[in-house]
Amino acid sequence: MPQPEPYRWIAKYYDHLFEFRRPFDTAHETIILPLLDQVTSACDLCCGTGTTALNFANLGIPTYAVDLSPEMCRQARAKARKTGLPLKVIQADMRNFKLPHPVDLITCEFDALNHVPRTSDLNRVLRSVHRSLNPGGHFVFDVNNLYAFQQIWNRTWVIDKDPVMMIMRSSHKPGTHKATAAVDWFIRHGKVWKRQHELVNEVCWDPQEMRDALTHAGFDKIRTWDAARFFNDALTLPGCRTFWRARRPPG
Numbered sequence: 464m465p466q467p468e469p470y471r472w473i474a475k476y477y478d479h480l481f482e483f484r485r486p487f488d489t490a491h492e493t494i495i496l497p498l499l500d501q502v503t504s505a506c507d508l509c510c511g512t513g514t515t516a517l518n519f520a521n522l523g524i525p526t527y528a529v530d531l532s533p534e535m536c537r538q539a540r541a542k543a544r545k546t547g548l549p550l551k552v553i554q555a556d557m558r559n560f561k562l563p564h565p566v567d568l569i570t571c572e573f574d575a576l577n578h579v580p581r582t583s584d585l586n587r588v589l590r591s592v593h594r595s596l597n598p599g600g601h602f603v604f605d606v607n608n609l610y611a612f613q614q615i616w617n618r619t620w621v622i623d624k625d626p627v628m629m630i631m632r633s634s635h636k637p638g639t640h641k642a643t644a645a646v647d648w649f650i651r652h653g654k655v656w657k658r659q660h661e662l663v664n665e666v667c668w669d670p671q672e673m674r675d676a677l678t679h680a681g682f683d684k685i686r687t688w689d690a691a692r693f694f695n696d697a698l699t700l701p702g703c704r705t706f707w708r709a710r711r712p713p714g
């Protein structure tokens with residue numbers, strides 16, 4: 464059976480519905496800003512609609528943006544065309560993407576790394592990132608932790624913003640490291656509403672497992688920040704989400 468296109472509907476209405484980039488900008492100030500004077504090229508992995516990649520490009524940094532979803536890539540390309548900024552969008556899987564040239568900084572934001580299902584997939588991502596970085600380059604990402612699945616992934620979210628209404632039912636099966644968001648979309652075409660459905664699956668890793676995986680892939684200078692201090696909201700409790708930064712050693 465053909466697989467549904469990943470992130471088809473979420474991609475189309477992502478910027479329209481999710482206007483909460485501020486915590487990531489705040490996190491960048493602490494985690495990425497101190498590196499920026501050594502960054503001559505960058506890549507945002509799992510770039511979504513390209514917002515972070517375009518922020519780098521806007522600083523004059525030649526940037527790649529990689530995502531598996533054709534619709535996310537379409538959205539990112541359209542935004543890049545509008546701005547005329549130096550952004551090259553590549554449709555690829557984070558487990559085996561290849562860049563035309565290695566870069567100094569790779570980011571992977573908004574729990575995108577939770578989307579690969581197995582530890583072996585996580586290891587493949589980390590190897591691909593390591594290979595795509597220049598020596599001395601950094602990988603910055605954030606992940607949902609088990610505590611987030613336990614605390615937040617048991618709710619129903621409704622966002623109603625014409626012409627779309629989204630109902631997202633998230634669930635976590637106790638005793639597992641897995642969570643699912645079942646998303647129903649109601650999209651208005653004139654007076655007619657059409658319904659679409661998609662599933663987003665996430666898997667989380669223990670912090671020690673992530674640290675070991677990074678070390679095994681060849682990274683050093685591994686640092687973490689709890690996301691609560693950047694989000695500063697009622698949902699992102701301490702322990703829910705972690706920002707990670709790791710370096711490909713120089714030389």
Ligand SMILES: C[S@@+](CC[C@H](N)C(=O)[O-])C[C@H]1O[C@@H](n2cnc3c(N)ncnc32)[C@H](O)[C@@H]1O
Pocket residue numbers: 469470508509510511512529530531532535555556557558571572573574575578579
């Ligand atoms: C939660 S969104 C985050 C998007 C963007 N990083 C942001 O901060 O808004 C997760 C993104 O990961 C992408 N994605 C999921 N699995 C992927 C894979 N195996 N390879 C590349 N991209 C993937 C999705 O298409 C989606 O754009």
